[in-house]
Amino acid sequence: MSGLITPMALRVAVTLGLPDRLRDNPATAHELAPELDLDPLALDLLLAHLTTLGVVERTASGYRTTYFGALLCVNVGNGLNNLLHHDSAAGRADLAFVDLIHSVRTGGPAYPVRYGQDFWTDLAEHRHLRDAFDRQMTDRMRNWVPQVVRNYDWSRFGTLVDVGGGHGSLLAAILTANPAMRGHLVELGETAAGARAVLGLYGLADRTEVTGSSFFDPLPAGADAYLLFDILHDWDDERAHRILARCAEAAGERGRILVVESLGESTEFDLVMLVHFGGRDRGLHDFERLASAHGLRLESVTQVTDGRSLLEFTR
Ligand SMILES: C[S@@+](CC[C@H](N)C(=O)[O-])C[C@H]1O[C@@H](n2cnc3c(N)ncnc32)[C@H](O)[C@@H]1O
Numbered sequence: 001m002s003g004l005i006t007p008m009a010l011r012v013a014v015t016l017g018l019p020d021r022l023r024d025n026p027a028t029a030h031e032l033a034p035e036l037d038l039d040p041l042a043l044d045l046l047l048a049h050l051t052t053l054g055v056v057e058r059t060a061s062g063y064r065t066t067y068f069g070a071l072l073c074v075n076v077g078n079g080l081n082n083l084l085h086h087d088s089a090a091g092r093a094d095l096a097f098v099d100l101i102h103s104v105r106t107g108g109p110a111y112p113v114r115y116g117q118d119f120w121t122d123l124a125e126h127r128h129l130r131d132a133f134d135r136q137m138t139d140r141m142r143n144w145v146p147q148v149v150r151n152y153d154w155s156r157f158g159t160l161v162d163v164g165g166g167h168g169s170l171l172a173a174i175l176t177a178n179p180a181m182r183g184h185l186v187e188l189g190e191t192a193a194g195a196r197a198v199l200g201l202y203g204l205a206d207r208t209e210v211t212g213s214s215f216f217d218p219l220p221a222g223a224d225a226y227l228l229f230d231i232l233h234d235w236d237d238e239r240a241h242r243i244l245a246r247c248a249e250a251a252g253e254r255g256r257i258l259v260v261e262s263l264g265e266s267t268e269f270d271l272v273m274l275v276h277f278g279g280r281d282r283g284l285h286d287f288e289r290l291a292s293a294h295g296l297r298l299e300s301v302t303q304v305t306d307g308r309s310l311l312e313f314t315r
Pocket of ligand 1: 120137138163165166186188191213214228229230231234
């Protein structure tokens, strides 16, 4: 449990593209090293450990990716490569775990200790990180979408605002299943543009609006419901309050606030929120307390998918 070697070996293998390069095309470390501009002896050490792990195997013509190792390839549909690559948003952010002790001492994110600025500023400045993060969010949502659509009665709402809705795959599925409903997605600029394209592809352009703005600014007012899916856990209490305040102000007397979170079900995930964002994974009572400061009362809790519950708040 205490080893850092194997997690780093896997991440370096992915970052160097070894699982893809060796998938159908075996090679020795000496053949590969000049091709990838690597040290041949060091590469051989890495490949030997990847062999121990079963990620590659030795063949007569060199190392070859195994069936198991192919799970780390790009475009195999499991999102793993995008989670582990040093230049992806998540893979890069995970390297900040080296400074976990800073987070534990201060309660703040370790990410800026390593990179000099916070996660969201980095994404705003580096298009490839932004794209990788949006892809990661869409990948993880793919399996959840059918359950989230089925396990909650969305048809009660005429209008839904998806606050920080990513590329909009969930909103698209909810609107497709509820043809009378209209949707509005609020996201940061580049991601909002991506969401517009996705909602268009689903043929929903005429039932949706996308606003490229911050959820710390006023939100579209008067909708029946405001969805915060995996949003509040990215933020400390002060900023979580500011987001909820924007939702409550826009929702007015009648609108509902729908908070979807994991309710502290994964201790590992809780640490990820802390180290990457300085966020907090909260329990039910924490959410009730946060929301009550905005005149919101918890009306129901619905498990919408594995590890995610929907908390419905009303005035
Ligand atoms: C953890 S992701 C969740 C995305 C989406 N709700 C989902 O569950 O797939 C958090 C989202 O919040 C967005 N976000 C971060 N800061 C924001 C801000 N100030 N205003 C609007 N959106 C923001 C990010 O771009 C990202 O898409």
